[in-house]
Amino acid sequence: MSLHHIKLGAIPDSDDSSTDTAVTPPENIPLHLNDNYDGASDPGLEPGSTFVIRSLWSREVLTLFKGEVLLAPPGINGSQLWECVETDGWLGFRNMASYAFLGRDDQGFLRCSADWHREWERLRVGERTEGGYILLMTHWWKLRPLGFRRGASGEKRLAMMEIESTDGIVWEFVKV
Helix, strand or coil: CCCEECCCEECCCCCCCCCCCCCCCCCCCECCECCCCCCCCCCCCCCCCEEEEEECCCCCEEEEECCEEEEECCCCCHHHCEEEEEECCEEEEEECCCCCEEEECCCCEEEEEECCCCHHHCEEEEEECCCCEEEEEEECCEEEEEEEEECCCCCEEEEECCCCCCECCCEEEEEC
16 A cells, blocks of 8 residues: 655655654644635545544654554554545544544543544644644634643643644645
């Protein structure tokens, strides 16, 4: 199976070192949205297409592992493949292994357990002027980026950011 970047063609992964384990930069970096950002920027996402969603910072990919949504090294298996879905103008991503939708729980932490594409599974894609994209989720009538927050036990978890900002993880979408 070959991977193709939506805009750049084949992706060479020339850095095979195991020392780059950073999941995020040391501090949240403000992400400046493209001046033309309208909340619905499209990096070539087409409903019905399947993608690997990769962090530009860590090169790790969005993965469903033992019921948890996390970033993990690329392995290109079903738990790292996400089908793009569109419902009422909102994007969603369905995991190809579980066939459940990427969403959030009532605390804002990412989960992948819903059989439907409703409010807590709605996403927008925002293009950054510096390159890459941020994923935004709805919280009431606001859009908030996906990033990392501390869980109840102090562990770092993927989550919708608690405050309105443009800080978050920078992503790229790799079409399979």
